[in-house]
Each structure stands twice: as C-alpha cells, then as structure tokens.
Amino acid sequence: MRAPSIKTLLSVAVAGALSAAALSGCSSAGAESSGWAKSPETLVFAAVPDKAGSDANWKPLQEYLAKTTGYEVEYYPTSDYTALIAALTAGKADIGTMGGLQYVMATAKGAEIEPVAASLTSPDAEDAGYFSEAIVPADSTITSLSEARGKSVCFIDPNSTSGFLFGLKALSAAGLDVTSTGVDASGRPKFDDFTPIFAGSHDKSAQAVASKQCDLGFAEDTVAAEAVEKGQVKVINREYVPGxxxxxxxxxxxxxxxxxxxxxxxxxxxxxxxxxxPLTDGFTSSYFGVLAVDPSYFAPISDLCQNIAAANCAS
Known part of the structure; x- marks a missing residue:
C-alpha cells in the first residue's frame, strides 16, 4: 500500500461505490477463460489513492512493470477500500496494492490473490513494517490511551489496517472495551467506551485531530510525522503494523x-x-522498494481479526 504514503493509506471517496456483484457481472468471458483480468498480455493494476490526485504516483512502477514483463499495464483506480476488495474478489485486477487488512479481508471473501512483496517505508529500511500512531492535539492534556474513555476518536475507515484495526488493538491494550455495540446509519461500528469518527484518510484524520474535531485519533507514522513537524499534534502511542x-x-x-x-x-x-x-517527485518521496513476502507475513493481522470482532474482517 505511505503514499503520500503510497501504501496503505488511504481512501478519498464514498465507501461502497462499487460492489462485488456489480464488478462480477462486468467480467468478460474472454478474460475469465484466459486467466487475465481484462485480456491476454494486459495487466490491470488496482490501487486506492492515498490522497486526492495521487494516482500519478504509481506511474513509474506501472511503466517499470510493462518494461520488465513485456505486457501492457493499465491502472484501475478504486474509490475506497471496499471497492478495491470488491475488484480483487471479482477478479477485475491482476495486481493489487493495499494494506495488510485489505489483503486478509479480500482473501476471506474469496479473492484468489497471492502476496509477493511488501512496500519498504524508508530508503534504508530493512523491514516493510510501519507504525499506527495515536495522536492528540499538540496542547492536549491526554497523555495515554487509557484516557480515551468517553472521548471522540478519529479512525480512517473500518477497513483500514493502521487506521482502525491496530487502533482498536491499542485501545484494547489500554483497557477500553472495543466490542461493537451496533452500527450507525452508515453501517459503521459504534462503541460504548468512546465515540468513533471515520475521517476517510490518514491526512484527514491528522487534520481532524489538529483542529480538535476529535480528542485523539490514529494515522500511519509518515502522516503523523508531518503533523508533528508542524506543531499540530503529538504522538502518545505506536503499534507496529506489517507492511x-x-x-x-x-x-x-x-x-x-x-x-x-x-x-x-x-x-x-x-x-x-x-x-x-522517468521518476517523479511523488513516487520517489513515498516509494522506497519492496521486501519479498508470503502469506505467513500477515499472520499477525489474521490473528487480530480473530480476536477483535468489531474489525469484522470477513464481512
């Protein structure tokens, strides 16, 4: 998926814009019979933009894949995590990039995909992991997540790895009850111990915390670092997340x-x-290479999905 963090992060439109059923109905018989998402020797590359206008950040990688494989590469933008999972499940993409939770959710829904590499997070990184960081306004008196009880908490999206699943893990470790007590009008989970606000993307979560629309929130480390540098927020907790x-x-x-x-x-x-x-500034500022991985690398996420029912990983 630190696009940007070119990764993960992170969605910019309305959830559910595409459904698995609609995508499945659009599959062509030729593509299904050949094993290619669209047509033979054309690779479809699916991603979720981390910020509005960040689609172009993937262009150098697309061109590299085309040169290296000899196939054409087409970009398949999706509006949000739900649409990306639907596209992968329906076989509409040959290559996907996403967060670890989206991979686990997609395979739970029947997507026939194999993780082969994970994004490195810095030029000298030896590990593809990163951190989900809990942030509060720079002048907040909150110093630990145990103080989140009764507060408003900004998450990214119910399908976000670092912006929801690992946020719930951190809150649970701090003693809060992360058992969902139902869903709101939009179908998003509700909790008794805190009020969730879903910002939609990592940068929007950081902005909402900085402007005190939320008492605290979660964002991936690269986005949180930008807000810390500007003196807008401070970090009170971090959780390691597989890349x-x-x-x-x-x-x-x-x-x-x-x-x-x-x-x-x-x-x-x-x-x-x-x-x-040709490399672009957007690409080189957020893409630092990859680490070869296999499904076992994502076992910690699968384990969390088993233990935190509110994540609803199989839905």
Whole structure:
C-alpha cells in the first residue's frame, strides 16, 4: 500500500461505490477463460489513492512493470477500500496494492490473490513494517490511551489496517472495551467506551485531530510525522503494523504470474531508475522498494481479526 504514503493509506471517496456483484457481472468471458483480468498480455493494476490526485504516483512502477514483463499495464483506480476488495474478489485486477487488512479481508471473501512483496517505508529500511500512531492535539492534556474513555476518536475507515484495526488493538491494550455495540446509519461500528469518527484518510484524520474535531485519533507514522513537524499534534502511542502487500492474481497463466512476481520483487528504486523509466517527485518521496513476502507475513493481522470482532474482517 505511505503514499503520500503510497501504501496503505488511504481512501478519498464514498465507501461502497462499487460492489462485488456489480464488478462480477462486468467480467468478460474472454478474460475469465484466459486467466487475465481484462485480456491476454494486459495487466490491470488496482490501487486506492492515498490522497486526492495521487494516482500519478504509481506511474513509474506501472511503466517499470510493462518494461520488465513485456505486457501492457493499465491502472484501475478504486474509490475506497471496499471497492478495491470488491475488484480483487471479482477478479477485475491482476495486481493489487493495499494494506495488510485489505489483503486478509479480500482473501476471506474469496479473492484468489497471492502476496509477493511488501512496500519498504524508508530508503534504508530493512523491514516493510510501519507504525499506527495515536495522536492528540499538540496542547492536549491526554497523555495515554487509557484516557480515551468517553472521548471522540478519529479512525480512517473500518477497513483500514493502521487506521482502525491496530487502533482498536491499542485501545484494547489500554483497557477500553472495543466490542461493537451496533452500527450507525452508515453501517459503521459504534462503541460504548468512546465515540468513533471515520475521517476517510490518514491526512484527514491528522487534520481532524489538529483542529480538535476529535480528542485523539490514529494515522500511519509518515502522516503523523508531518503533523508533528508542524506543531499540530503529538504522538502518545505506536503499534507496529506489517507492511502493505503487492498481490498477484492466482488465476494468471503460470508464465505471466512468474514474470509479474519477479518484476515486483525486483522493483527497487535503483532497478526502476536503471530501466530508464522517468521518476517523479511523488513516487520517489513515498516509494522506497519492496521486501519479498508470503502469506505467513500477515499472520499477525489474521490473528487480530480473530480476536477483535468489531474489525469484522470477513464481512
């Protein structure tokens, strides 16, 4: 998925804009029979923009994949996490990039995808993980998450890895009850111990906390760091999160799947530069290469899904 954090983060439109059923109904017989999402030798790359206008940040990687595999690569933007999961489940994408929770949720829904690489978070990182950070306004008297009881808490989206699932983990560890007591009019979970506010993206969560629309909130570390630098918020807790994966469709023909997997695992910034693909500021400021992974890397997220029912990972 620190786009931007080019990762994860993080959605900008209305949830549910696309449904799995609608996407499934749009599949062409030719694509289904060939194993390609759209047509033979055309790769469909699906992602969720972290911020409005961030789609172009993926262009260098798309061009690198096209050069390396010899296939055409088309970008498939989705409005939010729900739409991305629906697209993957319906077989509308050959490659996906997302947070770890979206991967777990998509596979729970039957998406035939395999995680092959995870995004590194800095130029010198040896691990693809990052942190979900709990933030409060810079002048807040709140110093620990145990003080969140009775407060308003900004999350990103019910399908967000660092902006919801790991936020609930942190609140639970601080002694708050994270058992959902029902859903609101939009179908989002409610809680007795705190009032959830879903900001929609990591930068919007940080902004809402800075402007005191929320007493505290959660955002991925790169976004939180920007707000800390500006003197808007301070960090009171952090939780390690496995990095977001790049996935490959299991339905692709074996040769194509091998080519795509090798290309993604070899997509270092150095290799992309050597290929002659022009790099953009948006890309180089948020993309630092990848680490090869397999499904076992996401076991901590699967475990949380089993233990925190409000995450509703299989829905």
């Amino acid at each position: 977001g994966p790049f996935t490959v469709s299991s339905a692709l023909p074996a040769e194509a799947k091998t080519k795509v997997t090798d290309a993604l695992r070899g997509a270092s910034v150095e290799n992309i530069k050597k290929s002659g693909v």
